[in-house]
Amino acid sequence: MKNVKILVLFLAIAATFSSCIDNDESFEHNHYKDFELMERVLNIPSEGPEDYNLEFPAYYGRTSFFGKDDATLGRVMFYDTKLSADGTVSCASCHKQELAFSDDKKVSDGINNQVTNRNSLALGAVFNFQEYYGPNRVPFFWDNSIQTVEEQIPFTFAAKNEMDMSMAQIVDVMNSNDYYKPLIRAANGTDKITEQAAIRALAEFVNALGSFNSPFDQALSREVPNGLGFGVPPAVTSDFRDFSATENRGKRIYMNSCASCHGEVMGAPNVMQANNGLEITDGDFGVPGTQGEFKVPSLRNLSLTYPYMHDGRFATIEEVIEHYSTGLKNPQNIHPELQEDGQPKKFNFTDDQKSDLLAFLKTLDDEEILTDVRFSDPFKR
Ligand code: HEC
Numbered sequence: 001m002k003n004v005k006i007l008v009l010f011l012a013i014a015a016t017f018s019s020c021i022d023n024d025e026s027f028e029h030n031h032y033k034d035f036e037l038m039e040r041v042l043n044i045p046s047e048g049p050e051d052y053n054l055e056f057p058a059y060y061g062r063t064s065f066f067g068k069d070d071a072t073l074g075r076v077m078f079y080d081t082k083l084s085a086d087g088t089v090s091c092a093s094c095h096k097q098e099l100a101f102s103d104d105k106k107v108s109d110g111i112n113n114q115v116t117n118r119n120s121l122a123l124g125a126v127f128n129f130q131e132y133y134g135p136n137r138v139p140f141f142w143d144n145s146i147q148t149v150e151e152q153i154p155f156t157f158a159a160k161n162e163m164d165m166s167m168a169q170i171v172d173v174m175n176s177n178d179y180y181k182p183l184i185r186a187a188n189g190t191d192k193i194t195e196q197a198a199i200r201a202l203a204e205f206v207n208a209l210g211s212f213n214s215p216f217d218q219a220l221s222r223e224v225p226n227g228l229g230f231g232v233p234p235a236v237t238s239d240f241r242d243f244s245a246t247e248n249r250g251k252r253i254y255m256n257s258c259a260s261c262h263g264e265v266m267g268a269p270n271v272m273q274a275n276n277g278l279e280i281t282d283g284d285f286g287v288p289g290t291q292g293e294f295k296v297p298s299l300r301n302l303s304l305t306y307p308y309m310h311d312g313r314f315a316t317i318e319e320v321i322e323h324y325s326t327g328l329k330n331p332q333n334i335h336p337e338l339q340e341d342g343q344p345k346k347f348n349f350t351d352d353q354k355s356d357l358l359a360f361l362k363t364l365d366d367e368e369i370l371t372d373v374r375f376s377d378p379f380k381r
């Protein structure tokens with residue numbers, strides 16, 4: 001009798017388990033119709049897209065942003081060299097994951113051995129600017145000439161020295177390569193993709209490239225666990241419990257000398273564009289109509305976004321610190337924040353101050369984004 005009871009129980013458990021497994025399997029096999037078409041070329045899980053929801057650190061006071069399924073399609077586009085005129089360049093050629101989505105060239109290599117006019121910008125915080133700040137978003141490019149990712153994408157594809165492809169050509173390539181078929185169907189419910197839908201998919205991927213897990217983010221979240229609220233609470237500018245003494249000393253220097261432009265919390269900068277005392281060497285005057293004003297760039301993942309400035313003129317962070325310490329030029333046009341008595345400021349940092357500032361800037365590096373598989377190359381190469 002006892003044995004029968006155990007047998008019944010066993011059968012009941014087995015039935016429960018097998019029904020779960022059945023359900024999971026049918027889900028897995030259904031997500032991408034004709035999955036075999038992409039399997040040979042791509043490392044994308046058959047059970048469906050990765051989760052592109054972004055988790056924000058606590059100090060944001062908002063927990064997540066819901067990414068969309070199209071981001072998987074956008075990820076494939078981002079890494080696809082077929083989307084360039086000579087088949088050698090993809091977005092990832094100049095925006096490499098292991099370099100926080102920047103590259104290590106002064107200027108970047110486009111198709112047919114041509115180069116770009118300026119240094120590649122890191123994409124780890126594009127989402128941050130684009131969606132979180134809403135209408136107060138920070139414009140794109142070193143001269144702030146582009147407003148949204150959707151505007152940037154066709155512009156970059158078409159640039160003769162970058163990828164040299166019209167959106168009509170992009171859509172043609174996508175519609176005639178089999179590995180795109182299941183992805184297009186899953187994202188759009190149609191067999192062919194339109195220009196608008198292609199732009200949207202790639203924009204969703206770029207917007208999902210959030211980088212919010214640096215030691216700075218973690219330490220700040222401990223100080224302000226319920227969100228920043230309005231303004232800059234004292235907890236941001238005073239010492240962090242999780243920082244070393246040198247990092248906190250560097251942070252004080254940053255808050256006094258740099259944050260007025262680059263921002264206290266590494267989100268939107270406080271000043272959108274400025275002349276930061278660089279000599280104009282190649283006739284590039286930055287924002288149209290200005291004498292050398294450029295975007296105030298994000299300093300997130302700074303260790304990996306070398307070389308620095310719009311033309312990559314400084315190879316190391318140490319050189320940048322030296323520039324601010326004693327090298328500021330351009331008395332006529334330099335931003336007031338970097339002037340003293342009508343002359344370029346001289347911070348004259350001591351060696352200790354320089355190494356403190358460097359230690360602080362390194363807390364802005366987010367290791368997580370460098371290996372996150374959701375952002376990695378999906379092609380089997
Ligand atoms: C040949 C190199 C190259 C390729 C290919 C390339 N980029 Fe860029 N990207 C750059 C450079 C250089 C800049 C800075 C341009 C400027 O400021 O004038 C930039 C800037 C950007 C920005 C603005 C970031 C900001 O914070 O202002 C975004 C977004 C971007 N690229 C996304 C993409 C996407 C998406 C693709 C693929 C369609 C792509 N890039 C392909 C080199 C490249």
Ligand code: HEC
Pocket residue numbers: 254257258259260261262271273274275276278293294295296297298299302305307308309310311320321324335336337338
């Ligand atoms: C007046 C505003 C302003 C102040 C103050 C300021 N910066 Fe900048 N910073 C800029 C601008 C503008 C650029 C881009 C200039 C260019 O490329 O032409 C820049 C670029 C940089 C870069 C290069 C980033 C990259 O990805 O290429 C670093 C690093 C940097 N600043 C660090 C600092 C530090 C450290 C301080 C304080 C000692 C500081 N900045 C103070 C405006 C400012």
